[in-house]
Structures are given as structure tokens and as C-alpha cells.
Amino acid sequence: MLDGTSKPLLKVNNLKMHFPIYRGILKKQVGAVKAVDGISFDIMQGETLGLVGESGCGKSTAGRCVLRLYEVTDGNIELDGEDIADLTGPQLRAKRPEMQMIFQDPQASLNPRMTVGSIISEPLYEHRKMTKPERRARVDELMDAVGLARRFADRYPHEFSGGQRQRIGIARALALNPKFIVCDEPIAALDVSIQAQVVNLLEDLQEKLGLTYLFISHDLSMVRHLADRVAVMYLGKLVELGDSETLYTAPQHPYTQALLSAVPHPDPAKAGNIDRVILQGDVPSPANPPKGCNFCTRCPVATEICHKDEPEWRQIGEGHFAACHLIK
């Protein structure tokens, strides 16, 4: 899948999303929450890029920015060669069918007052000129594709289990044959047995329909299983990006090392032997990030330069990028 000739479907360059903070009677802007602060990555056609990091590091915001659910502060987002970062109104709407999203909480992402059939056909209603029977036929097709019985189309979301609801969300995302899907922690709200079902469904669909995923998750072992390449995020910035295998076997950035050492080991007898890197302290506020490297306040190996200069995002190996002063 990852030959050198395949062309990137999505190119994100220096993406920034700053949410302004207003204070006082006159609503003066006193600062900004730098939720996403200059990240760059490419996603190849048909590839899955995993995006991992701890809570509040800006993973979801990054995913939503890529889909232009927010007005991005700065940067470029090229989807299929066209920059969508500054599109508005009808032009942006015309691009919507190519990119879709699967949400974290399947309960909250489905309108409780709509039947499953109308939820799945909403994108069709908005973007395709279809007659009612045509829409119905497409809904049936989609429900087959995600493994839901067709007769459920007249039911309401609350009548389904979590895994089934997530399938409804997936069917809605697939309705317009998108090229690119952002999966925003699609399995975080499901229990483990259902997680496997949903992940397998996502893999099958990718194979059948040639989809490209940006898979946002904090479940590191699931990302390892699913993703071709993995990007690690910390406090609004990417710290490391590389092949799934390379990154998991030989993590370079101290934060990635700490994150990976926290993955529980399946064999309890060996679990005690792992050298866990325990990070001290809390994540600094994204409204007031530390000077120098964002990670310097918690880094176990930080030196003087880390507190002074911001590390550069550079290539450290074949398709392997990181931002750290200490990596040679």
C-alpha cells in the first residue's frame, strides 16, 4: 500500500488553531489557547495515519480542523491538491462529501428524534439529487455494508446498543462515498468486545472502498494494529511521526518512549519487568505553553537547551520525523 509513488491525499502544513480568550468588560483579547500549534503531516491515498497523545493535547481539535469544522487560525490543508483551509460557504460545502467524520460518542452523535434511515440519508438529502426510493435503496445498501439489518431503518437511535449506534454513524459517514474519513476516537466509548467488531469493520471498509483514515485515539495498541503510520502529539504539537513498526519498536522522542512504556503488557508475569517512564507533573496549559520545547517541563532527560530553544521538526530516518534537540 505504501509504495513511493503513491501520492498524498491530504497534506497538512503548519496548521494552527488558536482559540482566543476574552476578558473584562470590553472583551479584550488577552491571549489564546493554542490547541493546535503548527502541525504538518501528509496522509497517502488508502493509508491510515494514527494520531495519538494524552487527553487535551489537541488531537480532536486537529481532526476537526482538517475537516474545517473550525475556522483555522493559520496553515494549509490540501485535500487532493486543493487548499481547503480558507474556503467558505458554497465552495466548502461542495468539498464536504469528500471528507467525513466518525464521532467518539455514538449516543451523542445521532439525533435522538430521527429514525436511523433519516440519519443515514441526511447526507444524501443534502448533496445528491435522489428520489425517495433511490435514497431508501442507498440506505439499505449502506446498512448492509456496516452489518445492520435493513428493517432497523425505522427505529430510533436509543433502541440500539453502543456498537450498533457506532455502525449507524459509520454508515452515515460512508453515505457520500468520501475519500477521507476522520475517526475521532471511534472506539473509546465502546466496550472491548465491541471495539474489535468496529475496528474490523473499519478495516474491511477500507479494503473494499479504498478509504483513507485519520485515526485519532489514545488506545496505543489499537493504533498499532490499525495504522500504517503513527503521529504522536503533545500540547498542540507533533513530537514524532513514523512508520507504525519503527515507532513502536524504537521510539526516539522521550515523550513517545514514556507513552509507549505506559501500555499494559498482556502477560502479567513479564509486566513487572518493564522499565516504565513515569512522567512527573501535569500537562502545562495550552494557553501558556513553556518556553523552549513544550515537553521540557516533564521531560526526564531535558537539558539546558530544551528550556531555551524550540526544537525543530526534522527528519531523523526513513519517513521518520521528530522534534527533539537530543536526537542525533
Added chain:
Amino acid sequence: MTDTAAQEQNVQSKNRSLWGDVWVQFRSHKGAMLGMVVFGIILFGVTAGPYLWTIDPQYLDIRDKNQGISWKHPLGTDQLGRDLLAQLIHGGRVSVAVGLAAMLLSLVLGTFIGVLAGYFKRIDGPLMRLTDLFLALPILPLLLVIIMLFRDTLRNAFGPETGIFLLIVFIIGMTSWMQTARIVRGDVLALKEREFILAANSIGTPARRVILRHILPNIMSPIMVSATLGVATAIITESALSFLGLGFPSDFPTWGRLLFDGTTFIQQSPSRVIWPGLAISLTVLSVNFIGDGLRDALDPRIRGR
């Protein structure tokens, strides 16, 4: 899961329509059905009543004044010998019409302003300050001024009864939408942050359809509650206006008017207060129950339970 799915597919799938489901659930709500029957009787009484009970409510029969219950006057007569049943029937026409029309106006206005303020952040401030402004207005002096200014113009344009009807509906509607607007705005603000609104945005649904498809159906409960309470308030406000001599002319019976006229004679013939009061209470109560049932029936999570 696949097993159950296969089994389910064997079962003959029956086609469910939304309004069919709503009706089934509505019928299972006993209070709502009772309310509907009572409200139906009231509506039938005030529309068909004048053809069945043909006594003119304005006919004076001074020898029969202050009568109790009798075959000639089933609900008795007032101090001028006018038949109370006939007055109740004619007064009900106006009261029910004013109640429903004013409620509808205030509901539409309140929902419109509430949804706009909640959904569009830019106009939230101005619209809510407007709402505060209306809440702060002293209602009675305002009514006095409006009625003084417009009563004669409207009378000339639409005739005395329609003119004053329009004026009263307009006044009550304009001075009672604020509560609805505030409640609706609060609910829209909470709803706007839900993920399904985000999902609609990611599909590219334009704002007006997000509002119609996702927001309005989900704020049905508070709208229904304020609607049913609004009918009661409107009927009572109308009677207060009539009492102050600002509403309908004094020879034109409405329930509120009958009630206030009756208070003077409460010692002599308590039935003159009881009947109009009962009519108002029954209308308000039945509308409340209907609203309650409708709210339950429109919520798919409660439906079918």
C-alpha cells in the same frame, strides 16, 4: 448480533410512520385523551352551542333576575335576567379564540427569537437585551397607551369585534413571548454543543435546515410546556383586560368578563362565579393535559414504553 439480525429479518417488517407512532403513544396517555375529550366538548359547545341553545345572551328579562338552576335557565340568570348558559357559550367563543391565537403568536415569536439568539452567537446579545427590555416594561400602562392609540383605528378598519379581537391577541402575544424565548435560547445553547449538530455541520447542512431538522424537534418539550401554560395566561389576561374596561365592550360576554361581573353577586348567587371559573379551569387543564401527552408522544425515547 448477526444472529438476532437474521431472526429479526424473518419477522415481517411492518411499516411504521412517524405520525402513526405518535398517535398510538398519544392515545395511550390517559390524561391527554381525557383532556382531548373535554377540550373537544368545550370547542363543540362554543361553536355549535348558539345553534342548539338559541336564547340571545343579551336578552333582558328583568323579572327572572338572579335565578338559580331551572329548566328555563339551566345555569341560572344574572342581575338583569340574562341567561347564563347563553352568555357562557358566547363568551367561550371569544375566550378560547383569544387564548389559542395569543398563545400561537407568543409561541412563534418566542421560539423564533429564542432559536436565533441561541444559534447565532452574534445576535445573541442584542436579542436577549430586547427580551430583557420587554420583560422590564410595565405591562398595564403600556396596554393603556396601546389601546388608547389603536382601538379606534382598528375598529374602523375591521369592525368593532374583529378590531378589538386583533388588538387583544396582538397585545397579549407581544407581552408574553419573553419566557418562551429565554427557555428556548437556553435549550438551543445546550443542544448546539451536542455532537449530532457537529455531524450535521460536517455534512454541510446549512444553518436553517440544522435548525429545522435537528434543533426544533429536540426543543419540543419546553415549547409544548410554555404553549399550554400560555393558553391559560392568555385567557386570564384577556379577562383582566375586560375587567379594566380595556378589552371587549361591556355588553360583549367573555368568560373573564362574566367572572368579574359575578364577583359582586358572589353572596347572592355563587353559581355566577362558579360556572365561568369552571369553564376557564377546564379549558386550561385540558389544554395542559393535551400538551403533556403531545410532548410524550413526540419523544421517541418515551414512545413505545
